[in-house]
Amino acid sequence: MKIKWKSVVIAGVLLLLVACGSSTSIDTFQTSSTASSTVQSSSSKADTSKTVPACSSGINESADSAVSSHLSGLQLPAPSEGKDGDIYLNRITNHYFKKSAGTWNLIQPFCAYSTVPAGLPAYCTNLGNCGVLVDGRDEREYRWVKIGTGATAQVWMAENLAWLPSVNSTSDFSLDVAEYYVYDYDDTVVATAKATAYYSTYGVLYNWMAAHTACPSGWHLPTQIEWRSLEVYTGGTSYSLKAATLWSAHTGSVNNDDFSFSALPGGYHSPEQFFSLATYGYAISPAAFDAVGTKGFWWTDDAYYEDITHSDPSIAYSIYMGYEDGIYQNNYDNAAMGHSVRCLMD
Numbered sequence: 001m002k003i004k005w006k007s008v009v010i011a012g013v014l015l016l017l018v019a020c021g022s023s024t025s026i027d028t029f030q031t032s033s034t035a036s037s038t039v040q041s042s043s044s045k046a047d048t049s050k051t052v053p054a055c056s057s058g059i060n061e062s063a064d065s066a067v068s069s070h071l072s073g074l075q076l077p078a079p080s081e082g083k084d085g086d087i088y089l090n091r092i093t094n095h096y097f098k099k100s101a102g103t104w105n106l107i108q109p110f111c112a113y114s115t116v117p118a119g120l121p122a123y124c125t126n127l128g129n130c131g132v133l134v135d136g137r138d139e140r141e142y143r144w145v146k147i148g149t150g151a152t153a154q155v156w157m158a159e160n161l162a163w164l165p166s167v168n169s170t171s172d173f174s175l176d177v178a179e180y181y182v183y184d185y186d187d188t189v190v191a192t193a194k195a196t197a198y199y200s201t202y203g204v205l206y207n208w209m210a211a212h213t214a215c216p217s218g219w220h221l222p223t224q225i226e227w228r229s230l231e232v233y234t235g236g237t238s239y240s241l242k243a244a245t246l247w248s249a250h251t252g253s254v255n256n257d258d259f260s261f262s263a264l265p266g267g268y269h270s271p272e273q274f275f276s277l278a279t280y281g282y283a284i285s286p287a288a289f290d291a292v293g294t295k296g297f298w299w300t301d302d303a304y305y306e307d308i309t310h311s312d313p314s315i316a317y318s319i320y321m322g323y324e325d326g327i328y329q330n331n332y333d334n335a336a337m338g339h340s341v342r343c344l345m346d
Helices: 005-020 024-030 033-041 045-051 190-194 197-202 224-233
Strands: 070-073 087-090 095-100 103-107 110-112 130-135 140-147 154-157 266-270 273-277 281-285 288-292 295-305 311-322 327-334
Touching (some): 224 295, 295 327
Parallel strands (some): 070 087
Antiparallel strands (some): 087 095, 110 130, 130 140, 266 288, 266 295
16 A cells, blocks of 8 residues: 555644644633734724723733743643743744733734723823734733724724844944834943943834834835825824923923823934035034924934935935924935834834
8 A cells, every 4th residue: 555655744744833832821821822814803893992902810911011021832830830920932833922910811813902001192092092912023012002983993002112132333224224222322242232221212213224124024114105194194293292291392392292102202313424514515414313391303214315216315304393392294304314113013
């Protein structure tokens, strides 16, 4: 009798997977696999309020996204294993779990608040408008917010992106190599950069090259048009988008954060530049960080166009908000500069 070895091998692999997944602790959580399929359909922005699952009870539903360590394997750890704050990835179901109050709890990669954490703007009390996403690359949690209605609704990260695969020193700059900066940090050790107060609050500053690949899967660097849609829907001023705290005070204006977008004054990184001086020839402006607390800049996906047919990849459009004024859509900067990034759901 001729044996079909290919069929035997496939059957053996399937039996092995079943055997590995037969643990009671894993089976208990596999009933949540429907949440995973629901998350996939949530990329349809028009149906976000209907398709996004509620966040599991017990997870850290706050802006504090510190992760103490990462465990991974085929079987859920015992309650005695790990410590509160640890993240675990089940490699059979591809579900993430976070330990809280001694219990391992399922974390959906994208979910809506079932109860609104204290301290968030009133906009989030309309359940379905706000929630949590988990970036699977580093298990960091971010708040998200849905702004708009129907087919034109947008789902934005409500925090600056903090993905940091490497970190550059202050003097580094490039137009064609991805560069990552943490404000006022002048070294190249990622763990140390992540431990700074600036990183925890404001995230990372990216040059334009890095910004293009920084957003997690399912999210992207928004275009000028997408930013413009946000501006129009929210009333055309920055006061409804700025966080209520951390901005320098300005007489006659109040930052309301009406839509829980929480735009922050993260400042920028400027590369070394040459300036022409009529009397002294050329002067060098050294690389530096500036404007934290007073200005925020966010990259768009759009290169600067010299005319309708010619773009200049060394210059790109950014969104600018100052402590004393509104949103500037047609701001453009040297692509080597370091700006913040807000990701938009695909």
